[in-house]
Amino acid sequence: MSHPENATVFLKDKARAKWHDDTLWIVRQKRDVTIHQIPEWEKLRELASQIKDHTLSKLDFYLEELEKNATANGIKVHWAENAEEHNQIIGKILDEKKCKAIVKSKSILTEECHLNPFLEEKGIEVVDTDLGERIIQFLKQPPSHIVMPAIHLKKSDISEIFHEKLHTEKGNVDPVYLTHAARLHLREKFLQAKVAITGVNFAVAETGEFVVCTNEGNADMGVHLADTHIACMGIEKLIPRRKDLGVFLRLLARSATGQSITNYNSHFRSPSPGKELHLILVNNGRTKQLAREKFRNSLKCIRCGACMNTCPIYRRSGGFSYGSTVPGPIGSILSPGIDMKKYSTLPFASTLCGSCSDVCPVKINIHEQLYEWRQEITKAQGSSLKGLSMKLANGIFKSPLAYRISGKMMRASLKTLPDSIIYNPLNAWGKGRNLPDLPSESFKDWYKKNR
Amino acid sequence: MSSKESILAAIKGLNMEEKPLPEIPDFAVASDLVEAYTHSLNANKGTVVSKVELEQMIADTGFAKIYSSSPSFASYSNCEVPQHPADFADLDLAIIEGQFASAENAAIWLDESNLDLRAIPFITAHLVIVIRKENILGNMHEAYQRIGATKSGFGVFIAGPSKTADIEQSLVVGAHGAMSLRVVIL
Ligand code: SF4
Numbered sequence: 001m002s003h004p005e006n007a008t009v010f011l012k013d014k015a016r017a018k019w020h021d022d023t024l025w026i027v028r029q030k031r032d033v034t035i036h037q038i039p040e041w042e043k044l045r046e047l048a049s050q051i052k053d054h055t056l057s058k059l060d061f062y063l064e065e066l067e068k069n070a071t072a073n074g075i076k077v078h079w080a081e082n083a084e085e086h087n088q089i090i091g092k093i094l095d096e097k098k099c100k101a102i103v104k105s106k107s108i109l110t111e112e113c114h115l116n117p118f119l120e121e122k123g124i125e126v127v128d129t130d131l132g133e134r135i136i137q138f139l140k141q142p143p144s145h146i147v148m149p150a151i152h153l154k155k156s157d158i159s160e161i162f163h164e165k166l167h168t169e170k171g172n173v174d175p176v177y178l179t180h181a182a183r184l185h186l187r188e189k190f191l192q193a194k195v196a197i198t199g200v201n202f203a204v205a206e207t208g209e210f211v212v213c214t215n216e217g218n219a220d221m222g223v224h225l226a227d228t229h230i231a232c233m234g235i236e237k238l239i240p241r242r243k244d245l246g247v248f249l250r251l252l253a254r255s256a257t258g259q260s261i262t263n264y265n266s267h268f269r270s271p272s273p274g275k276e277l278h279l280i281l282v283n284n285g286r287t288k289q290l291a292r293e294k295f296r297n298s299l300k301c302i303r304c305g306a307c308m309n310t311c312p313i314y315r316r317s318g319g320f321s322y323g324s325t326v327p328g329p330i331g332s333i334l335s336p337g338i339d340m341k342k343y344s345t346l347p348f349a350s351t352l353c354g355s356c357s358d359v360c361p362v363k364i365n366i367h368e369q370l371y372e373w374r375q376e377i378t379k380a381q382g383s384s385l386k387g388l389s390m391k392l393a394n395g396i397f398k399s400p401l402a403y404r405i406s407g408k409m410m411r412a413s414l415k416t417l418p419d420s421i422i423y424n425p426l427n428a429w430g431k432g433r434n435l436p437d438l439p440s441e442s443f444k445d446w447y448k449k450n451r
Numbered sequence: 452m453s454s455k456e457s458i459l460a461a462i463k464g465l466n467m468e469e470k471p472l473p474e475i476p477d478f479a480v481a482s483d484l485v486e487a488y489t490h491s492l493n494a495n496k497g498t499v500v501s502k503v504e505l506e507q508m509i510a511d512t513g514f515a516k517i518y519s520s521s522p523s524f525a526s527y528s529n530c531e532v533p534q535h536p537a538d539f540a541d542l543d544l545a546i547i548e549g550q551f552a553s554a555e556n557a558a559i560w561l562d563e564s565n566l567d568l569r570a571i572p573f574i575t576a577h578l579v580i581v582i583r584k585e586n587i588l589g590n591m592h593e594a595y596q597r598i599g600a601t602k603s604g605f606g607v608f609i610a611g612p613s614k615t616a617d618i619e620q621s622l623v624v625g626a627h628g629a630m631s632l633r634v635v636i637l
Contacts, residue, residue: 023619023620026620027620038555039478039479040478043476043478046473047473047475050470050471050472050473051472051473053470054469054470054471054472054473056467056470057467057468057469057470058467058469059462060459060462060463063458063459063462064459067455073604079453079454079455079458080454081454081457081458085454129627130617131615131617131618131626132615132617135617135618148616148617148620149617150617150618151620153619154619155618155619155621158618158619175618175619175621175623176621176623178618179615179617179618179623179625179626180623180625182626183625183626183627186627187540187627190627191537191540207600215611215613215614215615215616215626216613216614216615216626216627216628217573217613217626217627217628217629218626218627218628220569220570220573220607220628221570221573221574221627221628224536224568224569224570224573224574225536225537225570225574235458240472242595242598242600243475243592243595243596244475245591245595246475246590246591246592246594246595247475247591247592249558249591249608250555250556250590250591257616259494259495260491260494260495260555260556260557260610261495261556261557261558261591261608261610262610263495263609263610263611263612263613263614264573264607264608264609264610264613264628265558265607265608265609265610266605266606266607267605267606267607268604268605269602269603269604269605269606270604270605271604272569272604272605281458283454283458283461287458287461287462290461290462290465290467291461291465
């Protein structure tokens with residue numbers, strides 16, 4: 001399936017699609033309100049961008065520093081070249097501990113590595129403990145957003161699955177009731193688990209510590225009750241100095257949800273006496289992306305999700321339409337680096353309006369990289385990507401919508417587009433009758449004009 | 452070649468030019484730090500209470516199991532720190548001391564010197580953190596300056612109670628951890 005085809009599926013339920021669009025826009029607006037309380041916001045973005053640029057330019061040095069300092073702190077450091085090795089390392093630790101059930105807290109990396117199916121095949125029960133992740137785990141779905149994994153679901157959906165799995169009252173859709181049902185269910189899992197797996201938001205080379213941020217406190221509930229904590233990080237999560245955390249923690253939650261900070265920001269430096277702490281450093285294609293100069297700085301991403309919340313295409317096509325672990329604008333520049341053929345339509349799932357680059361807290365030039373990928377993909381099309389034009393022509397690019405909401409008009413009316421244009425059953429994504437030409441060569445001129 | 456060697460070799464092979472690492476400047480902070488702190492904490496769904504209010508609250512609620520490591524509220528403690536943190540699963544209230552806080556976002560820093568068990572502020576049903584007025588700093592940069600090079604196996608900024616908005620973006624307090632956070636400023 002291509003993005004346009006998937007988007008068409010998402011837009012079948014018009015009311016839900018509109019709700020999705022509105023909800024994410026509210027998150028975007030919350031972000032705007034908080035950042036305006038910080039006069040130095042732009043300066044912080046610049047600092048964050050420079051710190052990440054610097055780190056990436058000396059990544060080998062900082063990785064070795066991290067390993068040295070973390071090891072001195074009593075952390076067991078592992079290196080994984082790819083997803084399989086990452087999973088094997090975890091599998092081996094669990095075998096050693098004879099562990100048959102683990103609790104896990106939000107980690108997009110373990111999603112990227114398909115850890116859950118790997119462990120389940122080994123007969124290990126995996127419990128995702130972030131509420132949103134638990135919900136989608138019950139539904140056997142992947143996350144549709146990197147910060148709000150269940151953003152595509154309505155409370156009636158959640159009520160239904162909780163009724164089935166947790167025996168909550170049928171038809172009770174009260175979020176407080178449902179959350180507290182999940183609290184009781186997950187508390188039991190926390191109290192039993194011997195091993196807890198978490199992601200990593202930031203790792204500090206200078207001190208050999210790493211930081212995990214949550215609002216629910218689920219990462220902490222997991223690791224402090226378990227005997228073994230396994231933390232998994234992509235090699236790009238590094239920052240040089242402890243004081244750099246001040247910059248990133250000010251940016252992360254404000255960009256993500258409009259909060260001033262996440263409620264729990266835990267710094268792990270060494271295991272509690274008698275316990276074990278493992279840190280897995282994962283490459284899985286990151287050094288390849290680092291080698292692509294034009295796309296290198298996509299590795300600065302701190303996974304705040306702001307580019308998704310603001311993106312007119314993401315909001316109106318849903319996270320699943322991308323078919324990649326990380327959806328939205330950033331996913332569309334990371335994924336083609338992993339598999340250009342599979343993700344060939346993603347860089348086209350954009351109006352190039354530039355809103356993503358405007359909100360990005362680490363100043364990644366996302367929309368310019370989307371444009372660059374289009375060039376690369378079009379070049380490759382002759383040889384290996386013959387199907388591209390077919391794929392594109394099958395969905396939204398047949399529709400005038402992508403053009404109507406593009407460029408300058410988009411900036412002026414990112415939110416205020418008449419619903420009749422977007423949700424018109426005749427014209428919405430792929431349903432169009434009057435087909436415009438594919439904008440092939442004119443993209444460049446158009447881009448220059450509209451950037 | 453080990454994975455470590457291959458990853459490092461792949462990066463070294465790029466011969467990237469080093470980009471500069473910026474210094475972090477000082478930024479202006481709120482003039483009334485207690486007021487700014489209170490405002491930020493409210494936004495995070497925590498509340499500032501006075502010593503008297505807290506004592507009243509404890510008297511009214513009749514919590515069965517209370518643990519306090521704060522000398523200011525030592526008399527309320529009625530249990531010992533257990534061997535295994537799971538034995539604190541029925542803890543009703545924990546009262547602990549925080550080292551300092553950042554007014555811009557209400558985050559309070561605690562490390563192992565404040566935590567007899569790392570799990571305490573998370574597993575307790577309700578949490579109270581006690582801070583001194585003079586330890587309310589302006590922002591996170593000042594907070595990290597204060598942390599400096601101290602070494603603690605675990606440290607945490609806590610800025611509110613456990614909360615989630617994963618069900619249709621409705622904010623619900625008490626997802627897994629503490630269902631309330633009260634901060635006493637002495
Ligand atoms: S690319 Fe930027 S805006 Fe998007 S998730 Fe990453 S850091 Fe956030």
